[in-house]
Amino acid sequence: MSTVQNEWPLWEVFVRSKAGLDHKHCGSLHAADAKMAIQMGRDVYTRRQEGVSVWVVRSDQIVASDPGDKAMYFDPAEDKVYRHPTFYELPKSLDHM
């Protein structure tokens, strides 16, 4: 919408909440460069020890699937119930397999 670009670029912030877990998207922020984005990511999103690691990536570098194609794109998996373990009926004695 804005034509004049005075503001710092937008970054997406991902935080690993504790060792062993994956990084999870938690929001975005404006920062002049990567170093500042990491530092602000810490200040804005981990004020209560919510994280042990922060990733940042420029928002304009993210490539996403088209939400308009959601059905066409993801529904083909819908009728493939045989990909789930519950599809298979086994004797009671083996049901924990």
Next chain:
Amino acid sequence: MYTQAMDTIGKDEAPKALRSAEEAQLQERFDARIDAGDFIEAKDWMPEHYRKTLVRQISQHAHSEIVGMLPEGNWISRAPTLKRKAILLAKVQDEGGHGLYLYAAAETLGASRDQLFDALHTGKAKYSSIFNYPTLSWADMGTIGWLVDGAAIMNQVPICRCSYAPYARAMIRICREESFHQRQGFEALLTMMTHGTEAQKAMVQDAVNRWWWPSIMMFGPPDDESPNSAQSMRWGIKRVSNDELRQKFIDATVDQAKLLGVSLPDPDLKWNEARQSHDFGTIDWSEFKRVLAGDGPCNKERLAARVKAWDDGAWVREAAMAHANKQAMKEAA
């Protein structure tokens, strides 16, 4: 810290008649998703009026968080103990953080941060009128936490289920952090009421007397004077009506006031056995409208402080960007 029901203030034009069959179909699909309780994400199709309503509400909410830092910032250097100073600093920092989450949510709808700031700084955008009242004594800090943040939480919890997902996600984060704001306020007042001198106790009562009415105005005009509420309810932006939230807040606060040992400045406030709720006196909506329109005790001061902070920081923002560009060029070379 939130804001009164801001969705009642906008002057958006009525939604335009639909242009094409394709758009009618998109609209139909959108309505069905709302009815099914689905969340709407940033890149999903949405009616223009839905987008505008959200940009207005979310940005006004963000502005309120940012301007809300000012009345409390006023007391950081004068907090009575190091503990209270650390708590107040953490709270004010939280408000700044909440503003940032919300600006980011508004930006997903296509508004730029510069546009949003510009609307605030030129007085085009509103923020919660509660912040146009002065913070006269230390007891105001506790009272803001107890009443203003208390009302804010009551307002905000239903927005965690807002149909627009980026807003809902920001609200979940905010509500999780906000609970400490109300508790620290009540505890600060309880300390003064339990261990304080008579003068300190009187200070608490004075603060409660000044903040009570503005606090219950935060829920916005009565339901029959909230023309946009029905549309916001239809869209799942608003989940609970202004009057219902206000009643819930008053009912919860009466017992807390008793525990604290303060009175609430409303002679008509009494339990109604038949309604199983408290009746309360008439709210002076002319004051609400006056403060919102710009004629409150601190409107000019608040906006001037905000604009000054922004202008004084311009060289820092420019220098940081220039440095980043220079480093990027060096790397490229």
